[in-house]
Structures are given as C-alpha cells and as structure tokens.
Amino acid sequence: MKIWQLKPADERQIQSVAEGCGISREFARMLVVRGVTTRDDVRIWLNPRLSDLHPSELLPDFDAAVHRIQQAIAHRERILVWGHDDLDGITAVLVMVKVLSSLQANVDYHIPVKGRDKHGLDARLVAGLPAERKPGLIITVDCGISNHSDIAELRQQGVEVIVTDHHEVVMPLPPALAVVDPKRSDSEYPYGQLTGAGVALKLMMGLVAHRLGLSVTQFVSAQPELLELVTLGTVADRAPLTGENRILVKLGFDRLMKTRLPALRAVLDNLREGNEPLTVSTFLTELLPLFAAANGSEGVRKFLSRDLAEVQAWVKELTVRSQEWRQEAERTFQLAQAHVRLGDGILFVQHPELSLRALGFSAARLKDRYQVPAIVIGRRDDVWVGECRGIEGVDLMELLRAHRNFFIDFGGHKKAAGFTISPDRVDEFIVSAERFAHENFAGRIMPENQLTADAELPLSRFNTEICRLAPFGEGNPEPVLISEPVRLIPQEKGFVPETRPDLILCCRRGGMEIQPEISYSVLYSVDDLCRLWLVDLQPV
DSSP states (O other), X not given: OOOOOBOOOOHHHHHHHHHXXXXXXXXXXXXXXXXXXXXXXXXXXXXXXXXGSOOGGGSTTHHHHHHHHHHHHHTTOEEEEEOOSSHHHHHHHHHHHHHHHHTTOEEEEEOOOTTTSOSSOOHHHHHTSOGGGOOSEEEEESOOTTOHHHHHHHHHTTOXXXXXXXXXXXXXXXXXXXXXXXXXXXXXXXXXXXXXXXXXXXXXXXXXXXXXXXXXXXXXXXXXXXXXXXXXXXXXXXXXXXHHHHHHHXXXXXXXXXOOOHHXXXXXXXXXXXXXXXXXXXXXXXXXXXXXXXXXXXXXXXXXXXXXXXXXXXXXXXXXXXXXXXXHHHHHHHHHHXXXXXXXXXXXXXXXXXXXXXXXXXXXXXXXXXXXXXXXXXXXXXXEEEEEEOOTTOOHHHHHHHTGGXXXXXXXXXXXXXXXXXXXXXXXXXXXXXXXXXXXXXXXXXXXXXXXXXXXXXXXXXXXXXXXXXXXXXXXXXXXXXXXXXXXXXXXXXXXXXXOTTOOEEESSSOOOOOTTSEEEEEEEEOTTOOEEEEEEEEO
16 A cells, blocks of 8 residues: 655744744645745745845856946947857847847847757857957857857957856856856855846846846836746746746746737747646646747747737747657657666667757656666767756766766756767767766665655645645646545546535546545645646545
8 A cells, every 4th residue: 555755844844934924834834845944935935026036246257247248338349149049048148139239239149050050159150250240249148158168269369258157167167258157166146046048137137237227126127028038948948946036937927928029929829728827837848849949049030029920920830840840859769769778877878860959858758767867869960969867866967077078068957968079989988977877876866756745735625825836847846735535526527526526636647447435545736727636546
C-alpha cells in the first residue's frame, strides 16, 4: 500500500506564518515549503508591488554600463544589441532596443541563427561589417559571459562591449567594459535568478532613472509592454517563479492578457481556445513550440511591428512551421533514443544526423526518461555541438568547468548548458565525463518523477485561497495535496467527491479504475485556474 510523502517543513514556522498572517495552517505550510517564512515574505509573495523590486544600482558594474551607454547616446554612436535565439533572448533584445530607441539612441540588433551561427558574440562577423554599420558599442543580452576571446578581439577592433547575461559565470570574467550578471561571485544583487530579459529590464530601468529621473512605477506606466515582454521571456526560459521573477510575472501576466502589442495580441489569440484563460503551463506547452520555429531577428522585427495584419500572417506561418518543427524534433528524439550511451549517472548521444535545433528537446526528453543528466551532441560543419539537460543534485556547469580544456566554448546554467567541441576531442571528453559523473555525483542524483505532497488538505475543506500561490511553474510548482478518505462518484468530466459535490477532479493520470463504493485517499493538485487534478489514489 502506498504511503503519501509530505515535503519537510518547520512546524514552528508554519504556526508563526499562520498566526501572523491570519491564514490556515495548510496554506501556511504551502508557503513555508516554498521558502516564504516571514510576514514581509508572505505579503510580497501574495501581493507584490513594483516597488518591491531591488534597486538596479545593485547590479554588478551598473555604473560603468550606464555611463558608457549614456556616452554612446550623447555622441550618436552606433549601438548593437546582440542577443540569443530563444524567447528569453528575443524579449531581452526587444526590451533594450525599445528603451534605447525611446532615448534617441542610434541602435540596431543582431541575433545569431540557431543551428547555423556561432552561439554568442562573433568577432569575425563584426569585423566583416561595412564601416557604416560597424558599432562603437555592443551590448549583449542573454549571452556573452563565456565569450572571452571574441570580446578581446573586438577590443582590438576598437569595439567596446557591455555584457548583460544571467548564465553561470565562467571565471575569469570576460574582458568587457562592464559585466552585468547577477550570478557573479562578487555581486551584491540580492536575487540571482533573473532571466536575460529580466537583467535587460533592470539595467534599462536604472538607465532611465539616471537619465530622466523616472521611478520604476513611472517607467512601467510609460512603456507597459516591457513588463509583458519580460513575463513572456521569464516563463519561456523556465526560470524559477520566485523572488523578482515572481513579482515580474505575477504583475505582468494580467497585462499580458490585455496587451495592445500587435504581435503579442496575435500570438495570444492564436493560442487561446474559446475564452479560456491561459496559464503558465499552457504557455510552456503551446508557446515554446511556436517560437522554436521562429528566427530570432525575424521575431524581434515582427514584435516591433505595429501592423496587425502582418503579424497575424506571421503567427499563422509560425503555426505551420511549428508543426514541422515538432515532427523534426520527434524524429531527432527517436534517432537519439536509438543511440543512447548510458553510463553511471549520465547518458550521452552523439550522431551527425541529429537536428541541431532539437538537441535540447531530445536531451530534456532523455533526462526525463532515464532520470539522469543527458548530453546530446550533433554536428555543425566542422565542429560538434552539445546540449546538456540536468537533474536535481547535479551541477552541469561544474562538470563543464572541469572539462573546459576540451571545449571551443561552453556556458549555461546548472540544469541546462551547452558547448562546442572539435571532432578530435569528443570521444575523450565522453569517457572523461562519464568518469567524472561516477566519481562526483552519480550517487546523489535526486529523481524528479517522485511526487511529494505540500500539505494534507481534505477535499471537504478545500477553498480557492490556494490559488493565491499562482502563477505556478518552475520553482513554484502546482501544489500537491492529500485528501481525507473519500468516495469518488464518476461524472462525465471527472470525479466528484461525495463530501463536495461542487468539486470536480479531472483525471491527469490514466488507468485509474475507481469504484464508487470504495473510499480512497486522493493525491490531487491545483492549477492557476483553481482546477483540481486527480494525480493518484489508494483505497482506504
């Protein structure tokens, strides 16, 4: 017989939060297991304000970055915003381009094409630009922290670089004029989990405050679409919905639903079925495949467009491309699955016919299936490109840093990273990485497919208070709850608890044969819309 497991929590903290905030112990427990343990934490979590954001001035190298950008604006220098070809990178470029344009800067943008171009900065590409298009200043967004050699080469060309990034820092710091990354070891910024779009927004907020004296509230009021774009990028990047990310997404999500930005309006209208509200989960399942088929620079151009008919046609085209991408991704996954090399605590796939656009997709699927970190490697011209997806208990960047001498370049996060490697080093790297996994983390991997409950909450006492925890996503998953023994009555759309005929439990997991005459202990979850999902059950 199954025994439901509860997430550990300090009972004294639960009691303190419940009494101090006037909420139920069950609700207090759900907050505590999310690290929300003080009255101020609870207020910010449930009712965040823009004024709760940390001062931009705390970002590392903030003063140097703002001074140089102001100088470029004053002298009409050409500024090139250099981004990354995913939705976080696209929205980060948009935030920076929109703000700099509003300040009358001479600004342009470039995003490398995934699977074709080099990731991050490419000094050779800049060197080949005609004189009239060559920038005096490059600002990276969502990339740049690992582009040491390209930044050094750009300095020799007379091009200064400001790096804004949110990926793990590979020491030493790149030789840029400023490195604005809250993950720096010397950073005094209180929150290190901002996305590329979040870092871009905070830097631009600080720039506008210094240049025009606008407060954060005035800044967002003047350009509300910036918060919408950052919400989009933060959700798409699967960033933890905690701290500042939660503030931005919680405040931005409602604005997003009412957006007047033509491209966003077209995307949302394309996703919505009838008038059902969208959730973070819907965004991840529907939005990401749509934009996986988009070209980054094209995406920026369309989001800057005010022509509704143009962007509606683009979204329809993306829908077709998305179906083609899904098929390409599934073919790549099947090919990868057939060539898995499973070691102790890690798996590898290497094959020249894997689609580079779907390496990350395949690595994520294989990680979920085998519950170990997955590294999938495909060929691009005369180099191999690897995408890594990790699991709880493993720091992928630790593995990559230990093998930095194998790579042309590398970078990323603890659970999602990538690298480029020459063909003659691949086999040696795989053997060495397998040995590293065996010796360093194979024994401490924490499976991600084991469910633990946030609290015991009888269905008879369920109320919508729980949905104040939303939006749910990475770092703030949908609460999983344990019911009291209850009989479930089958209905057309799900199952109704006999104690609460007003509640319907939709069946999330199939194969459940429920007998109305038997009492069950129900494991159920709650989504952003306060729908209840039957996750698992056991007879009582």
